[in-house]
Amino acid sequence: MDIKTIHHEIQKIDTLPTIPKTFRKMLSILENSKASLSEIGSYVSNDPVLTSRVLKIVNSAVYGFPGRISSINQAMLLLGLNVVRGLLLGISVYEAMEKTMAGLWDHSLGTAVASRIIAKKKNIEEPEEVAVAALLHDIGKVILSLKFSSEYQSAMDIAAQEKTFIFNAEEHIFGVTHAKAGAWIAAKWNFPNNLIEIIEYHNKPEFSRSVPLHTAIVHFADILVRARGIGFAGDNFVPHINPLAWERLNLSEAEIKEVFKQLEDALYETERLLHSDG
Numbered sequence: 295m296d297i298k299t300i301h302h303e304i305q306k307i308d309t310l311p312t313i314p315k316t317f318r319k320m321l322s323i324l325e326n327s328k329a330s331l332s333e334i335g336s337y338v339s340n341d342p343v344l345t346s347r348v349l350k351i352v353n354s355a356v357y358g359f360p361g362r363i364s365s366i367n368q369a370m371l372l373l374g375l376n377v378v379r380g381l382l383l384g385i386s387v388y389e390a391m392e393k394t395m396a397g398l399w400d401h402s403l404g405t406a407v408a409s410r411i412i413a414k415k416k417n418i419e420e421p422e423e424v425a426v427a428a429l430l431h432d433i434g435k436v437i438l439s440l441k442f443s444s445e446y447q448s449a450m451d452i453a454a455q456e457k458t459f460i461f462n463a464e465e466h467i468f469g470v471t472h473a474k475a476g477a478w479i480a481a482k483w484n485f486p487n488n489l490i491e492i493i494e495y496h497n498k499p500e501f502s503r504s505v506p507l508h509t510a511i512v513h514f515a516d517i518l519v520r521a522r523g524i525g526f527a528g529d530n531f532v533p534h535i536n537p538l539a540w541e542r543l544n545l546s547e548a549e550i551k552e553v554f555k556q557l558e559d560a561l562y563e564t565e566r567l568l569h570s571d572g
Contacts, residue, residue, distance in 0.1 A: 355560030380426035397526030408515035434476030460528030510539035
């Protein structure tokens with residue numbers, strides 16, 4: 295498949311008839327780089343279901359404000375525009391993620407939780423921004439599947455039959471991986487360059503120039519969550535940790551055990567909160 299054609303089709307993602315009207319409206323707001331916090335807050339507040347989902351996630355271990363945020367405006371002020379935009383995008387594609395690949399949302403959520411834990415250990419100034427990049431790191435899988443459903447199913451079949459990683463199968467079918475597709479769509483939706491770079495290089499963190507440590511964190515968190523068997527990311531294998539990313543993280547064995555322990559506790563609380571009524 296021609297890469298230019300794929301790029302062109304991905305740019306037209308919001309014209310898909312399968313995308314709900316509410317999602318289209320959300321995309322139009324996200325694409326407006328001048329949209330203010332108050333405009334976004336007003337839109338979310340007028341949608342009770344979206345409001346409930348946002349408040350559940352910001353009060354979960356993903357963002358580290360357990361039970362402390364009671365309104366959309368408060369969430370906006372505490373988390374900032376870029377984090378909220380990323381969070382809204384993640385929530386908006388929740389159903390598409392589950393249709394694309396059962397378990398992909400759980401994998402993405404787990405990676406976000408693990409990334410935030412590691413980011414705090416490495417004293418990253420804005421751990422929430424790392425968490426939102428992790429939440430969206432596999433969004434390219436959703437985009438490719440929405441635009442090219444039969445071809446993406448073929449990629450998943452190849453990964454299963456040939457016992458290979460999903461990104462190898464994507465490269466075979468599309469000539470690009472979900473990481474590149476995710477970077478394209480993040481750029482289209484006017485996300486910050488740092489977030490785009492993390493999405494693009496989460497499988498190849500050695501190419502990250504602007505945010506090498508942040509990218510290494512998401513790379514490692516993705517692998518930890520795969521190893522723990524949380525959700526499903528398109529194949530049943532655990533990649534090797536990139537040596538340069540490992541060097542950048544410089545985590546001791548004791549620190550890794552602590553990350554796993556915190557991850558278990560945080561995911562339990564997150565699942566309990568997200569699957570509760572109300």
